[in-house]
Amino acid sequence: MNKQQLAAKIWASANQMRSKIEANEYKDYILGFIFYKYLSDKLERFAVSQDFSKEDIQGLSEDDEEIVNFFKSNLGYFISYPNLFSTWLALGGDFEVANVRVALSAFSRLIHPNHKRLFDGIFKTLETGLSKLGESAASQTKAISALLQLIKDIPMDGRQGYDVLGFIYEYLISMFAANAGKKAGEFYTPHEVSVLMSEIIAHHLKDRKTIQIYDSTSGSGSLLLNIGQAIAKHMVDKDNIKYFAQELKENTYNLTRMNLVMRGILPSNIVTRNADTLEDDWPYFDDQDPVNSYNPLYLDAVVSNPPYSQKWDPEHKEADPRYARFGLAPKSKADYAFLLHDLYHLKPDGIMAIVLPHGVLFRGGEEGAIRKTLIENNHLETIIGLPSNIFFGTGIPTIILVLRQKRESSDVLIVDASKGFAKEGKNNKLRACDIKKIADVVTGRLNVPGYSRLVPKAELQAKDYNLNIPRYVDSSEPAQSWDLYASMFGGIPQSELDALADFWTAFPALRTALFIDNGTPYVAPRVEALAKAIREHADVIRYGGAFNTAFADFTPWLRGALLEKMLALQIPQQEALISEEIFARLTPLPLIDKYQAYQILDDHWQPIAVDLEIIQTEGFAATRVVDPHYVIKKKDGKEVEVQEGWRGRIMPFELVQMIHHKRELDALREKENRLSEITASLEETLESFSEEDKANDTVNDAGDKFVPAAVAKEAKLLLAEVKKSGDVEPESYEAKIIQVAEWFAEEKNLKAAIKKEAEALHLKTKKTIEGLTDAQVHILLERKWITPFIDELHGLPDQQIDTLVRKLEVLVEKYRITYADNAHEIQQVETTLAGMIEQLDGSEFDLKGLAELKTLLAGN
Known part of the structure; x- marks a missing residue:
């Protein structure tokens, strides 16, 4: 299965397994075990690369000091054979929770001194929380064994790059965040917001050869990683990116470290701190060598999504260099304290982006004074208003502020992006087209009516430095008026x-x-x-x-861009190249929103990208691979995974059938359609029955279904009578029962034929996929990747x-019906009603009431 399917499967099982454990806590267990598997598998792969035999690996012991030091020097840690993840699996029923406790304790002892800061205490949350997985050692063992089986199939060997592991890790974190309520904000910035901030940061840094980035409230580390991945697209060597992260909560800090390590980042490029950003600022230094290791930490990019409007202690911080130039944020709201911290750590040519609540734009007092100084010193570059309810755990509307240490202009770009989103469950979500539009407007510093505006400093000054977005950008829909x-x-x-x-x-x-x-x-x-x-x-x-003319040769262009280069193209860059081609073709055409076209591209690109990853990793032969299709079924009261047919790793069975087995597919569909017609006819016939008819044995007690056995029996008797007496009345109960019996017989034969033919077609399709020629693969991939995309793109003019x-x-x-028309129609109705009143009779008081109503209807 591909990475999306595997991630969804793991989440579904994990969410079911966690029972009464809070999502926010359970994530630490499953993510901790995934990380341990990563380290364990990495050590085994390294051993194989160093010509260690299977027996050598089985002999790995911490008693062999030379071997231990060899691994520690190369990996930064050592895991003995009994403590390897694969050994736990091999133990089967002999595995117990004690194996985990021993392994995690040993890991802490066997970290190389140079990697102490990176690995020390990284499993503390997992180690201390094992007892929450069950009330007894046996129940804990059972829960952990289930977890190990759940994650054992996650590839850690780079078969598809780190993307599979990274994707699953990010997916699980996001799903746990969606289920963690208010606690979600402690560790997760929604992926779409991360991507938006990444695009803005990456555009600013794209020409640099070495880059240092920092997240001062790193959470799970996902925001920092997304920034790094976006920047890496523009760099020759991703190892020239150095990551700095600081996080207050220990369990969340451990997530940061795990996430960074598992993404293949060099240990020397990871610098993390478990500390209070506001109370315990860098400079960073090693306690053993404070002079030579001193680093005041000025960086190319700083990003953060700090806790909103948190209380803090500003006492005795007037001289703190982070705040000295601007003043102190109020103790009830630390928003500007985080902002100033981030700004302080920027290089002169650096860029920062921070997520904050709307209130920082207009609140007065100390915050108003800080805001004024930021504007006067030209630090504030961009304000992006995001949709409300976009972050897990809070529904408040938020903003992204982009700031610089030094810049030539003094204006501020204000963007109201609050209306662009899709509803997804309880939350709103930025779509790909929303992210693309915001990023284009911000990087191009564009004025877009009703969406964005470059506001000169003089106007900000005139409005007393109040940055409330509606004061500058009116994105509201005009109120409906009547002429x-x-x-x-x-x-x-x-x-x-x-x-x-x-x-x-x-x-x-x-x-x-x-x-x-x-x-x-x-x-x-x-x-x-x-x-x-x-x-x-x-x-x-x-x-x-x-x-049509503008896109006449777009299909051949896509064939060249995708099919002919599928083994060598750069997947992360390819979507951008295709979008540029679409935008260029749309430029001379009026009306069509290019971002609507971009959304169509992105919707189709996601499954295409997954296919390309598999093909590039496993080779072109992966297009002909057919895998067992597993489903969950209940057996003896338990849910078990059983095989139910096959599925193409790349090629969908139905697509192959449409092209290579159309005759058989059409015949099967014809039978299925006939089956649907019979079902509809049975329902229609039953509806035509009287209550007396439904009282017969041919209909169940509820009166909503025929009883097939009883229908067959009665029809047989009726047919015998018909042979003796002649014709039967077409609309009679007897005729209908005979017809229903014929339908049931036909239905039975159809179901048997459909099952037999479907199974035969399924196996025939499997054989076809496995024997496809290269040319046939290209035709199928074009039908899967390109044709539906082109069809939807060509629907854009009709939509306009x-x-x-x-x-x-x-x-x-x-305006078709005027007020006069309405008034005339009302008058006619009132006159008619008044005339009808003359015909009514009643008591003395009834008649007085009717007389008054008649007077009113007459308009007197």
């Missing part, structure tokens, strides 16, 4: 048609073709079938033709036309 004249007399206001100016520019002759202009501020519809007239207009037809049709139909309907 008084048109509401009274009819007609469509020219001013409301003018609001569709982009469409009239794109289709110059369309407005005149649709509406009659009599020289007044109002027009009348010229055509009744508005949608038909729009779609058949020459301007609209030419528009579709222009799109549909939007215009919808807007104009609403506008025409809005």
Whole structure:
């Protein structure tokens, strides 16, 4: 299975296994064991690379000092054979929780002095929490054994780079965060926000040969890693990136270290601290050699997502160089304390991005004074307003602030990106198109009406340094208005048609073709079938033709970019190259939002990228591999994994059947369609039965289903009677039961045939995939990767036309019925009702009431 499938499987099982343990705690156990497996597997791979035989590995013991030192010098740690993850698995039923306790204790003893800061105490959270996995040693052993089996299939050997391991680790962290409530914010920045910050940071640093990056509240380390990965795309050697991380909570700090180590980063490029960022600032130094190891820590990039509006202690910090120039944040809210800490550690040409609550933009007092100084000294470069409810554990709207130590301009780019998101469960989520648009606007420092604006410092000063986003960027939808004249007399206001100016520019002759202009501020519809007239207009037809022309050779271009280079192309860069090609083709075309096209690309790119990873790692032959398909089924009250057929590692069975076995597939579908028709006919027939008919044995007690055995028995008797007496009334109960019996017989035969043919087609497809030629693989990959993407892309012009049709139909309907029409219709109804009152009779008081109602209806 690919990395998404494996990650989802592990999460589903882990979430079920954790029982009553909080998600925030359980993550430490499963992630800790994944890390131990990583270190264990890495040691075994290193031993093999050094020509250690299987017997040599089985003899690894901490009693052999020379061997221990050899591994410690090369890896920074040593694990003896009895403590290897693979040995635990091999023990089977003899494994027990004591094996883990012994191994983790030994690991702490066998760390190389040079790697002490990186590895020391890294398993403390796991070691001290084992008792929470069960009330007894036996129950703990059972829980741990299940965990080991769960993660044993995660590849740690770089078969698909570190991406599989890294993807699964990130996936699990995000899923635990989604289930951890308010505690999620302690360790996780949503992936999409990390990616956005990464793109902005990477653009600024893309031409540098060596880079140092720092997260002052590192959490799980995912934000820091995303920054590093984005920067690495622009660098020749990713080993020229050095990572600095600081985290207050010990268990979260351990996550940071594990995450960094498992991503293949050189140990010398990882510098971490478990300390209070605000109370215990760098300079960083080794206690053993404070002079020579002193590092004041000025970096190329600083990122952070600190706890929002946390209390802190500003006492005696006036002279702290981080705050001396700006002042101290109030003790009730440490937001600006974190910001100033990050800014202090920037190099003059560095860049920082920090996530904070909206309040930092407009709160007064000490915060207002700090904000003023930041603006006056030109440190503040960009404000990005994010959607609300985008972070786990809090629904408050947040912002990203981008700051610099030195910059030439004094304006501030303000971006209101709060409206761009997709709803996903309880949270909002930035889509790929939202991230791309924000990053393009920020890196290009673009003015986009209703979205972003470069605000000069003078305007910020005039507004007393209040940075509340709506003061500068109005992203609100205009309120719906009603034209008084048109509401009274009819007609469509020219001013409301003018609001569709982009469409009239794109289709110059369309407005005149649709509406009659009599020289007044109002027009009348010229055509009744508005949608038909729009779609058949020459301007609209030419528009579709222009799109087709722009993308006429795009399919061949994609073949060259993807199919012909699949073994060598750079996967992380390829999506950007394709998007640039799409944007270039869309540039001369009006109306179409290029970011909508980008979202289509990204939706299709994700599965393509997974396929490319597999092909590049395992070779082109992976396209012909068929794997067992496992499903979870209940057996003897327990859930067990059993094989149910096969699945292509790359090639979907249905796609192969559509191209190579269409005749068999069509025949199978025809039978399946006939089966659906029979089901519908049975339901329709049962609905036609009277209550008396349903009282017969042929229908169940609930009256909602036929009883097949009883139907067959009664139909047999009825047919015998028909042979004796002749024809039966077509709509009679008897005729219907005979027909139902025939349908049940046909249904039974169909189900047997479908099962037999489906199994035969399944096995035939397996054989076909395994025997595909290279040319056939290329055709199938084009149908899987390129064809659906192109089809969806070519739907963009029609979407614009549909939007215009919808807007104009609403506008025409809005003023079709005037106030006078409504008033006249109401008057007619009232007159009719008043006349009907004359025919009513009742008591003395009833008649008085009716008389008063008649008077009111008459308008007196």
